[in-house]
Amino acid sequence: MNYNPVTNEVIQALEQIVGARNVKTAPEVLEAYQSDESLTPDLWHLPEVVVSPGSTEEVAAIMKVANQYKVPVTPRSAGTSVSAGAVPVYGGIVLLMERMNRILEINTEGMYLVAEAGARTADIQAAAKEKGLMYAGDPCSADSCLIGGNLATNAGGNKAVRYGTTRHQVYAIEAVLPNGKIAHLGAPLKKCSTGYCLDQLIIGSEGTLGIITQATLKLVPLAPYKLDVLAVFTDLKKATALVPQLIKAGLNPTSVEFMDNNFVRSASDYSELRLPHYEDGIYDIVSIETFSEHELDEKMEKLAEVCEACGATDVVEADDRVWKVRRNCLESTRVFSRVATSEDLVVPVTKIAECIQTLVEESKKYDFLIFCLAHAGDGNLHFQIMKRDMPDDEWERQLAQFRAFAYPYVYQLGGRLSGEHGIGYKRLSYMEQYTDPVELELMKTIKKAMDPNGILNPDKIIHVE
Ligand SMILES: Cc1cc2nc3c(=O)[nH]c(=O)nc-3n(C[C@H](O)[C@H](O)[C@H](O)COP(=O)(O)OP(=O)(O)OC[C@H]3O[C@@H](n4cnc5c(N)ncnc54)[C@H](O)[C@@H]3O)c2cc1C
Incomplete structure (x- = not known):
C-alpha cells in the first residue's frame, strides 16, 4: 500500500478539528500505541500521530482529512485486542475513541x-x-x-x-x-x-x-435466580463430553466454560485463591439463570445428574471466586513468557469435545507452553501458546507446524479461524489461505467499494491492493 506520511500540514488540520492537546506525537506516546494485547512484537508498528476525537462530527472530519492526504487510520478503543487489530500496520493516525464515553x-x-x-x-x-x-x-x-x-x-x-x-x-x-x-x-x-x-x-x-x-x-x-456450578474432572475426555450433554438436557445455561489444569493452576495462583482440585482438576463452570426459584431447583438437580453421569469427580456450588479465576486466565499467563499468542478456534458445539482432545494431544509434541480453555458452550476454544527458552526461528517453526495441523483440522470439522477475537493483522495470511475464494473476493469487493483509498484499518482481516 502507498500512503503519504503525516506531515506538519496534516497535524495542523487535525489540531484544528480536535484541539492541539488531543493530537499527540511525542515518541513515548507513539510507542505506547504501537501494540495491543497481541504479545508478538514482530506484529507491532509505530503510529505517526495519536488523535482523540470528542464527537462523531470530529471523527467524520478526521476521516475527510485522512482521505484528502491519503493517510491510514487505525481506530482504537482500549487496545485489548489479542489479534493485533489495533496495531497501525502502515503508521498514520491512531484514532483513540476513549473520550467518547458517555x-x-x-x-x-x-x-x-x-x-x-x-x-x-x-x-x-x-x-x-x-x-x-x-x-x-x-x-x-x-x-x-x-x-x-x-x-x-x-x-x-x-x-x-x-x-x-x-x-x-x-x-x-x-x-x-x-x-x-x-x-x-x-x-x-x-x-x-x-x-x-x-x-x-x-x-x-x-x-x-x-x-x-x-x-x-x-x-x-435481569434473572433474579442464578447459580454457578463448578464441575471438576480429572479426565479430559469426561470433562469435554459434558458440554453436548448439557445442551441436550435442555438446561439453557448462561455459561459453559472449560479450563484445563494448566489454566486452573496459573489463574488460581494469579488470583491468590485455591479452589478444589487445584493440583489435578479440569474445570467446567456452568451458570444457570431462571425467573423462578422452582425452575432453578429443577435445573440444578438435572445439572448435578448430568455432571455425575459424565464422571465429574466433584460438583460444587461455585461463587464469585470461580469467576475471578476464570476472568484472570489470560492475564495469569503473562508471567510465563513475554512472547505469546492466543488461538481462538471455533467448531460446531457437537465437535468441541473431539476438537479439544485432539488438539491437546497434538500440543504435547511441541516445546512451547500451551494452555487450553474454552467457551465450551459456544464451541470456541482458546489455546494460549507461550514461547519458552528457545530461539526465535524455532518458536516460529513450531508455531507454524502446530497451526498447519490445527487449522485444516478445524476447517474439516466445519469450524473457522476465529470465534470472537477476530482476524486482525495476526491471522491475515491464514484468512487468505483458509477462506473460500468466492467469499474472500466478496469481502474485498465490499472493502474496495466502501473504502476506495484503503485508508481505514488497512491489512486487518483482508489485504486489498
Ligand atoms: C484478559 C483478556 C480477556 C479477553 N476476553 C475476551 C472474551 O472473553 N471475549 C472476547 O471476545 N474477547 C476477549 N478479549 C479480546 C478483546 O478484549 C476483545 O477483542 C475486545 O472486544 C476488544 O475491545 P477493545 O476496546 O480493547 O478494542 P481494541 O483492542 O482497541 O480494538 C479491537 C479492534 O476493533 C477496532 N475498533 C476499536 N474501536 C472501534 C470503533 N469504535 N469502531 C470501529 N472499529 C473499532 C480496532 O481497530 C481493532 O481492530 C480478551 C482480551 C484480554 C486481554
Missing part, C-alpha cells in the same frame, strides 16, 4: 441503552443493572475494553451460549464511513426487512468498514 440514555420501557462507542463495557453492564436490567455482552476483558471495540470485533464472552455474541445485543449503530459520511444504521425494532442489514455488516468488521461512534444496545430482564 452513556446517553437508558430506556427501561423500550429496554435499550444508547452509549457512545468509548463507553467501558463494565460501565454499561453496571448502568443496566442499576435499572434492574442486564446488558448481556460479557467478554472477560469487560473491565477494560470499550463497547466500540466489542462491536468491531463481535466480542463473545461468558454469556454467549445463552444470549449470543455482541452483534446479537445491538439494535442500531452510528458509524463514520471511510469517506467521512455519518451513517445511522438499524433501529430499535423487534423485526426489520427493510433493505440490507448494514449495521450488521459494520459490526464485526474490525474497524475496516466504518468507525462506530454510538450504539443502541438491547437490554434484557
Whole structure:
C-alpha cells in the first residue's frame, strides 16, 4: 500500500478539528500505541500521530482529512485486542475513541441503552443493572475494553451460549464511513426487512468498514435466580463430553466454560485463591439463570445428574471466586513468557469435545507452553501458546507446524479461524489461505467499494491492493 506520511500540514488540520492537546506525537506516546494485547512484537508498528476525537462530527472530519492526504487510520478503543487489530500496520493516525464515553440514555420501557462507542463495557453492564436490567455482552476483558471495540470485533464472552455474541445485543449503530459520511444504521425494532442489514455488516468488521461512534444496545430482564456450578474432572475426555450433554438436557445455561489444569493452576495462583482440585482438576463452570426459584431447583438437580453421569469427580456450588479465576486466565499467563499468542478456534458445539482432545494431544509434541480453555458452550476454544527458552526461528517453526495441523483440522470439522477475537493483522495470511475464494473476493469487493483509498484499518482481516 502507498500512503503519504503525516506531515506538519496534516497535524495542523487535525489540531484544528480536535484541539492541539488531543493530537499527540511525542515518541513515548507513539510507542505506547504501537501494540495491543497481541504479545508478538514482530506484529507491532509505530503510529505517526495519536488523535482523540470528542464527537462523531470530529471523527467524520478526521476521516475527510485522512482521505484528502491519503493517510491510514487505525481506530482504537482500549487496545485489548489479542489479534493485533489495533496495531497501525502502515503508521498514520491512531484514532483513540476513549473520550467518547458517555452513556446517553437508558430506556427501561423500550429496554435499550444508547452509549457512545468509548463507553467501558463494565460501565454499561453496571448502568443496566442499576435499572434492574442486564446488558448481556460479557467478554472477560469487560473491565477494560470499550463497547466500540466489542462491536468491531463481535466480542463473545461468558454469556454467549445463552444470549449470543455482541452483534446479537445491538439494535442500531452510528458509524463514520471511510469517506467521512455519518451513517445511522438499524433501529430499535423487534423485526426489520427493510433493505440490507448494514449495521450488521459494520459490526464485526474490525474497524475496516466504518468507525462506530454510538450504539443502541438491547437490554434484557435481569434473572433474579442464578447459580454457578463448578464441575471438576480429572479426565479430559469426561470433562469435554459434558458440554453436548448439557445442551441436550435442555438446561439453557448462561455459561459453559472449560479450563484445563494448566489454566486452573496459573489463574488460581494469579488470583491468590485455591479452589478444589487445584493440583489435578479440569474445570467446567456452568451458570444457570431462571425467573423462578422452582425452575432453578429443577435445573440444578438435572445439572448435578448430568455432571455425575459424565464422571465429574466433584460438583460444587461455585461463587464469585470461580469467576475471578476464570476472568484472570489470560492475564495469569503473562508471567510465563513475554512472547505469546492466543488461538481462538471455533467448531460446531457437537465437535468441541473431539476438537479439544485432539488438539491437546497434538500440543504435547511441541516445546512451547500451551494452555487450553474454552467457551465450551459456544464451541470456541482458546489455546494460549507461550514461547519458552528457545530461539526465535524455532518458536516460529513450531508455531507454524502446530497451526498447519490445527487449522485444516478445524476447517474439516466445519469450524473457522476465529470465534470472537477476530482476524486482525495476526491471522491475515491464514484468512487468505483458509477462506473460500468466492467469499474472500466478496469481502474485498465490499472493502474496495466502501473504502476506495484503503485508508481505514488497512491489512486487518483482508489485504486489498
Ligand atoms: C484478559 C483478556 C480477556 C479477553 N476476553 C475476551 C472474551 O472473553 N471475549 C472476547 O471476545 N474477547 C476477549 N478479549 C479480546 C478483546 O478484549 C476483545 O477483542 C475486545 O472486544 C476488544 O475491545 P477493545 O476496546 O480493547 O478494542 P481494541 O483492542 O482497541 O480494538 C479491537 C479492534 O476493533 C477496532 N475498533 C476499536 N474501536 C472501534 C470503533 N469504535 N469502531 C470501529 N472499529 C473499532 C480496532 O481497530 C481493532 O481492530 C480478551 C482480551 C484480554 C486481554
